Amino acid sequence: MLTDTADINWGSVSVMVAYLILLAVIGWFLKNRVKSGNDFWSGGRNVGPVATAFSFCAAYYSTAAVIGGPAIYAQYGAGYEAVEHIGNQFVSCFLMLIILGMKMRVVSERTGSVSLPGYLAVRYESNAIRMISAVIIAVMMIPYGVSCFKGIGTAMAVVAGIPYNISIIIIAVVALIYMVTSGYFGTAMIDVIHGFFIMFGIIALGIAVISASGGITQALDLGTSAEPLLGDIPGPLDSWPLFLSFSLIWAFTGFGQPHLVTKFFALKDSKTISIVAIISMIWCSVFAVFCTITSIGGRGLFDGRLSDWDMLTPAIAYIHGNFLIQALFLCSVVAAGLSTVASLVLSAASAIAKDLVEDGYMAARNKPVSNKSTAALSRIVTSIVILIMVILSINPWDMVWQLSAMAAGTMGAAFVAPLTIGLYYKKATRAGALASVISGAVITIAGYLIGLNGAVHPFMPGLIVSVILFFSVSKFTSKPSDEVIAMCFDKNWRKKTV
């Protein structure tokens, strides 16, 4: 049986080290692409559709994809995964790109925004909403990143035998090299490699399960024999509100996740959104098929043998995988974790460097910052954010885990209305947006604290209150200026006319 640490698996470690060196080298060679803070945060708005698609998918699926995801599906069943996948396919990879992606791309360029708080500040003509959003993002993203670091560190300890703290430091150094040197552009390019390795990893796990079970149908039979409800809906959860709210939550929170939304800011051209959508949907489909085989078959193989289902995929790789499967699994964990960490770090660091310091503190004192200084500031803050995540990963506080569990739901509830609805609702006002952001965050956090997640995901009440307040407060408060209305809603608007 697996323990928390194994003997060092030199074969897998060698492949993983080669992978990490490759990432650092690519980042180093792309360093000349960064000449200003805006280049650093949005890749100079010159990132192609293939890199955007892989970057979007790799950020969307964190270490949860190859560790937590199969662990959840092994408990909640294939029906739960199918419904979650419907949400991922139709909502995140299709509707989100059409509703949010296309318009966000053009409006972010018109408003000159490279971060979510920056866009909200221009759209609602409010420095307060910039500051509040930046604080929410910084407070939520850092613990979220810490949980990703923890996932990578744990997997490296279990499968490769590398001590947890050393794993965290290795990953942080690599992240530091490629993110600080090449910013968003380098991160997006590297996400293409991450995207392929996440897919290879889950395919490798699926092959290990099929091989150990004697075939695909035998793997499914094995799982549904161990727990017959795995093949039904709502399945083992036995509650429709829990089943629907938890399986569909990720798809809807995506509309308010800064690290996903800012992918559209950097896209080269709004017309290439269709390519982004098709690549994302193909990627998600392949991932989902092999994830189902891994989780349901894995449940059959390890039923009653694991004290913690998070150990399912490491156990499959460790016990039923050969050297190649173990190496691919390890690289996929690193890829899934690093890609999400990179997106989270860039979102948190941009909230601090760009929104709080450059556009908030410095602008309030009429101190213009040169391109060279903004690039340096971006790099320094990004390094500090990574350092904070490393320290918290090695010496975590209980509050860090609580905040990381709340992060996606809280940011989703806070930002969906002002961001997505505000893109199409002309009458949305500053007061409405502020009420929406604050109420969404507060209600969701309160929901977690009072244990509402035993009945329904706290994101749901948070989102409902946030949307109601967004419309109702906007109805009774002063409308946005004509300039902002024209900039965000008139296709004929041009910058020189203002």
Place this chain on the structure above:
Amino acid sequence: MITFHGFTLPAIICWLVAFPGGLITALIFFNTRFWKNLNEYFSEWLDSDNEHF
């Protein structure tokens, strides 16, 4: 109840909607006139005179 290797009909339907349903929907949608109109509409929002940064 109808089952296929332990999977009930509702779960199988959900899987067919998700895969390959999502992919087929996307491929059909992106070849429609609606999508072309959407592209043309948003391509008018920006032009080379609109310098940014």
